[in-house]
Amino acid sequence: MNSVMRSVVALISGCLFGTGLAVSGMVESQNVIGFLNVAGDWNGSLMIVMVMALGVTSVGFAMSTILHTPLLAESFLCPRKNTIDKRLIVGAIVFGIGWGVGGWCPGPAISSLSYGDSDAVLFVCAMLLGMWIVDRVEGRIG
Amino acid sequence: MDLIVITDSIVGGLFIGVAAVTLYVFLGRVAGISGITWQAVALENEISANIWRWCFIGGLIMGPLLLGMLGLGSDYESLNRSPIIVLVSGVLVGVGSKIGSGCTSGHAVCGVARLSKRSIVATACFMSSGILTATTLGLLSDAS
Numbered sequence: 001m002n003s004v005m006r007s008v009v010a011l012i013s014g015c016l017f018g019t020g021l022a023v024s025g026m027v028e029s030q031n032v033i034g035f036l037n038v039a040g041d042w043n044g045s046l047m048i049v050m051v052m053a054l055g056v057t058s059v060g061f062a063m064s065t066i067l068h069t070p071l072l073a074e075s076f077l078c079p080r081k082n083t084i085d086k087r088l089i090v091g092a093i094v095f096g097i098g099w100g101v102g103g104w105c106p107g108p109a110i111s112s113l114s115y116g117d118s119d120a121v122l123f124v125c126a127m128l129l130g131m132w133i134v135d136r137v138e139g140r141i142g
Numbered sequence: 143m144d145l146i147v148i149t150d151s152i153v154g155g156l157f158i159g160v161a162a163v164t165l166y167v168f169l170g171r172v173a174g175i176s177g178i179t180w181q182a183v184a185l186e187n188e189i190s191a192n193i194w195r196w197c198f199i200g201g202l203i204m205g206p207l208l209l210g211m212l213g214l215g216s217d218y219e220s221l222n223r224s225p226i227i228v229l230v231s232g233v234l235v236g237v238g239s240k241i242g243s244g245c246t247s248g249h250a251v252c253g254v255a256r257l258s259k260r261s262i263v264a265t266a267c268f269m270s271s272g273i274l275t276a277t278t279l280g281l282l283s284d285a286s
Contacts, residue, residue, distance in 0.1 A: 003190070003193070005168075006168070006169055006193075006194050007193050007194055007197045008197070009164065009165070009168040009169060009194075010165065010169060010194035010195070010197040010198040010201065011197040011198070011200060011201045011204075012164065012201065013161045013162075013164045013165040013168075013173065013198060013201060014161070014197065014198035014199060014200060014201020014202045014203075014204070014205065015161075015201040015202075015204050015205045015208065016157050016158075016160055016161035016164065016201075016205065017157070017158055017161035017162070017173065017175075017198075017201065017202055017205065017247075018201060018202040018203060018204060018205020018206055019154075019157050019205035019206065019208065019209055020153075020154040020155065020156070020157030020158035020159075020160075020161060020205075021154065021158065021202075021205070021206070022154070022205060022206035022209050022215070022216055022218075023150050023153050023154035023157060023209065023214075023216075024150055024151045024153070024154020024155060024157075024158075025147070025150060025151070025154070025216060026154065027206065027216070027218060028216070028218060028219075029221065030221065033276050033280075036272045036273050036275070036276030036277070037273075037276040037277050037279070037280035038273055038277050039277050039280055039281055039284075040277075040280045040284075043143070044143060045143065045147055045148075045150075045151040046151075048148060048151035048152060048155060049151045049154050049155040049158065050155065050250060050251070051155065052151070052152050052154075052155025052156050052158075052159060053155040053156070053158040053159040053162070053251045054159070054250075054251065054254060054255055055155075055159065056155075056156055056158075056159020056160055056162075056163060057159045057162050057163055057251055057252055057255035058255040060159065060160075060162070060163030060166070060167070060255075061163065061166060061252075061255050061256050064163070064166060064167050067167065069170070070166070070167060070168055070169055070170030071167060071168045072168045072169055073168070073169050073170040073171075074170075075170055076166070076170040077170050077171055077172075078172060078256065079172065079243065079244075079253075079258070079260070081243075081260060082258075082259060082260065083260070084259065084260060084263050087241050087242065087243075088242050088243065088260055088263060088264055088267075089242075089263065089264075089267055090241060090242070091237075091238050091239065091240070091241030091242020091243065091264075092238065092242040092249070092263070092264040092265075092267035092268040092271070093238070093242075093267050093268065093270075093271040094234055094237055094238030094241065094242070094271075095234070095235055095237075095238025095239050095242055095245060095268045095271075096238070096267060096268030096269065096270065096271030096272035096273075096274075096275065097234050097238070097271050097272070097275045098230070098231045098232070098233070098234025098235035098236075098237075098238055099231070099235060099246070099268060099272045099275075100271065100272040100273070100274065100275025100276035100279070101227060101230060101231040101234065101275060101276075101279065102223075102227065102228060102230075102231025102232065102235070103231075103276070104231065104232075104235070105175075105235060105239075105245050105246040105247075106175040106176045106179055106235065106239065106245045106246075106247070107175040107202065107245070107246065107247050109232075109235075110175065110179065110199060110202045110203060111202050111203060111205060111206050112206075112218070113203050114203045114204070114205070114206040114207045114210075115206065115218045115220070117218070117220040118220065119220055119221060119222065119223055119228050120220075122225060122228045122229060122232065123228050123229075123231065123232040123235075124232070125232070126228065126229045126230075126231075126232025126233045126235075126236065127176075127179075127232045127233070127235050127236035127239075128179070128180075128183060128236060129232070129233055129236060130232065130233040130234065130235065130236020130237040130238075130240065131176070131179075131180045131236040131237070131239070131240040132236075133233075133236075133237060134236075134237050134240040134241055135180075135184070135240065
């Protein structure tokens with residue numbers, strides 16, 4: 001029963017997330033580029049979206065510490081790593097370059113699939129390809 | 143920016159925040175979309191462990207559809223950009239989020255709120271490189 005409930009809640013959470021991305025116009029990459037291109041016709045909507053989302057998550061995560069376990073799972077699974085390494089920095093910089101080129105990050109790109117946009121299909125496939133390449137290369141090295 | 147854009151941004155941001163808190167409080171999971179997507183397709187997990195991930199991804203796609211059915215959909219238009227640009231940006235986003243363990247959702251929306259040192263650094267890095275890239279490309283296209 002819990003696993004069914006978990007699926008339902010995950011679906012609702014995804015729906016809320018996708019709705020938020022659509023309402024705020026973050027699915028439209030030109031709005032993201034409009035924020036990142038500070039020399040152009042600047043569009044501050046991404047900043048408002050981010051501040052509002054962070055406001056809710058900051059309060060929500062802080063309040064969730066009163067729970068010993070999640071309501072439908074055995075434990076909270078947070079990334080526990082706490083060291084700043086080269087991987088984190090290089091990865092984030094590369095991610096930002098891709099974000100700056102296309103104006104899409106993973107969430108908005110996936111939500112844009114709902115509009116049947118072929119650009120979004122290509123982007124999501126390319127993104128998975130990029131992840132797969134890293135996984136393969138590291139598998140071979142590691 | 144007109145008032146409608148500001149209101150939409152505020153409402154959208156609240157939805158995103160509530161979505162992330164919901165996933166955390168009920169499932170104990172951080173709403174990091176690059177990680178969720180990779181885990182969902184990576185064939186490393188048992189199918190049963192991935193159901194919630196596919197539900198979340200399905201929700202991401204359903205959200206805008208439901209909004210459209212309620213007559214509140216945006217006037218989304220495909221930009222029909224050069225496939226090369228889309229391909230390159232997609233690969234970079236995939237490579238970068240995999241190496242850097244997260245994207246805008248996991249690091250910026252969730253990690254910064256958890257006061258994760260790593261996420262704060264990652265967010266500063268991708269915001270900087272994103273601004274630098276988009277601004278440079280914008281100036282180049284203005285010049286041409």
